[in-house]
Amino acid sequence: MQFAFRNEIEGSMVKSMLGRHGISRRLLTKVKFDGGQIMVNGIEKTAIYRLEKGDLVTITVPDEPDNEKLIPDDVPLNVLFEDDHYLVVEKPAGKASITGSLHPTGAMSNAVKGYISRKNYPNQTVHIITRLDRDTSGIMFLAKHRYAHALMVQHKFRDTLEKRYYAIINDGDLPDSGQIDLPIGRRDDSIIERQVRFDEKSKNALTSYVVTERKNDLALLDIILHTGRTHQIRVHFSHLGYPLVGDDLYGGNHDLISRQALHCHHLQFLNPFTDEMVHVELDMPDDMKNLLK
Known part of the structure; x- marks a missing residue:
């Protein structure tokens, strides 16, 4: 390029x-x-x-070679936005964002690798900008070459990146809107779980939300992540006493849904190559919609 x-x-x-x-x-x-x-x-x-x-x-810039360690999956990919530099796709619940040593296939990285292989793009390396937990559905953001990835890390463009999520909690006394400004760090007794903690092992974490609907003793939240800590939304609302419906890792259960009711529905970013603001929306999946019917 x-x-x-x-x-x-x-x-x-x-x-x-x-x-x-x-x-x-x-x-x-x-x-x-x-x-x-x-x-x-x-x-x-x-x-x-x-x-x-x-x-x-x-x-x-020389073309990026194929990563032979990443196995392509020949599966359909729902592309929400694409240009020469960026790719925005839908990740279904139950699918990991990246491969692991025990699971070399079946992740979104494998699906994207299969997509760019079928398209025979000159750059064959997968660059993930934003990822989602395995059981979170919604929008994933990727770069199609290393320069596009590097630009989105710079403050000028990173600060334009906005992700919004739908989450469902059990209704209660949570105010109709608010901000949660509580630091998050890893639990000392777990390599997976995070918690609100106030020491040198934590990092600042800021979440804002609006309650958009209350129905069936549940509340639908529209959430903006201002920081990107692991499990941030799940940890913040669990700490307040409102674990996400279906989130058995942080105090919920599977009585109503088999996974945490969390979905990334909105992405916006300033495209460094066109100087245009890109907006992508993705409807809430049926398993979350059914909770509110």
Whole structure:
């Protein structure tokens, strides 16, 4: 792939100018040794070349090879948004986001690998930007090449990323809206569970919510994650005494539904390549809808 940038600082090195545009040293190394190219005003140059103001720098990034350790799954994939740089797909409940050593197939990463293999895209590496717990359904966000992934990590674009979730809890005295600002860390006696804790082992976690419906002694919440801690929504509401329906890890049970009633229904982000805000919506699945009927 090729990307072009106009230099704005007199005397800047090529590598410094590209760094301001999110091209990392690691990616420059790939360009240097794996078949890429740097051109300044149509002439090949090195990364330490000194630029004049207004110079046009074009960088050719080598294609990313197939990861042979990731096995492609030939399964349907519901694509919600796609361009040359990003891919947004639906993850059903019960499917892991990434493979594990004991389960080398059956995850979303395998399904996406199968998709990009069938499409014969030049970049065959799967770059997951946002993942979901196995039993959480909804929207997953991926990059189609390493530069697109790196840009979404930068504050300028990461801060535009918004994920919203539907969750169902047992109705009670929870206010109609609010914010939960409580730090989260791993439980000392578990490698899986998290908890609200107030020590050096925790990280800040902020969740906001609105109750959108109360029915059948249940409450439907529309939740915004302002931070991305593991199990954040599940831990925060369990700590308040409102575990998610079906979440037996954090105080719920399977009397009404066989998994935690949690679904990522909204994703928005500023596309670094088009400077347009992308909005993706995904309807709540039937197993959660049926709870409210």
